[in-house]
Amino acid sequence: MNKSIRVITATVLIGSGLLVFGICGFEITKPGRIDRGWLVSRALLGIFPMAGGGILLSGLRPSRKAYLRSIFFQMLESGQMEMTVLQFAMAARIEGAEAKAYLDDRAREYEATFNVGPEGQVLYCFTHALPGG
Incomplete structure (x- = not known):
């Protein structure tokens, strides 16, 4: 895969993961009862793209x-x-x-x-x- 495509893909993945974590953080600050199941599922949805982006970026470093x-x-x-x-x-x-x-x-x-x-x-x-x- 082309280096610039890898960087763009990694940036999008990490950005989307951070966005999901931001939404989770926003939900925590809302008054009222927190649905822990929803929170955990969204947190997991944020972890996977961030991990994928990190793996793509780590592959760009020369050995x-x-x-x-x-x-x-x-x-x-x-x-x-x-x-x-x-x-x-x-x-x-x-x-x-x-x-x-x-x-x-x-x-x-x-x-x-x-x-x-x-x-x-x-x-x-x-x-x-x-x-x-």
Whole structure:
């Protein structure tokens, strides 16, 4: 489904759910006896479209794997063929352990080499893994 159609559908679903909840809230404020069965059935009618809209919107977020992959390739495309775990963790805004595991996997996949930086840090070198490197 097209992204804009998903956003519109999710907005309509969430909006209709909120409308039903608003009607329920209005009914509660009316003086007199409250029909609990009516209230519960309307509340359930509001929950389902809101849940469906939420599911549609959550599907629009890129997966964690796709996000990390895009950050990794952005760094390589910008000419940063050597990177430390800290540099990747900061660029991707992730924990160091996750960054190290990701870089270790990419190093195996692309046959990267390793160097030791001037301060003793491990540099993942992806220059030999690329054409012409």
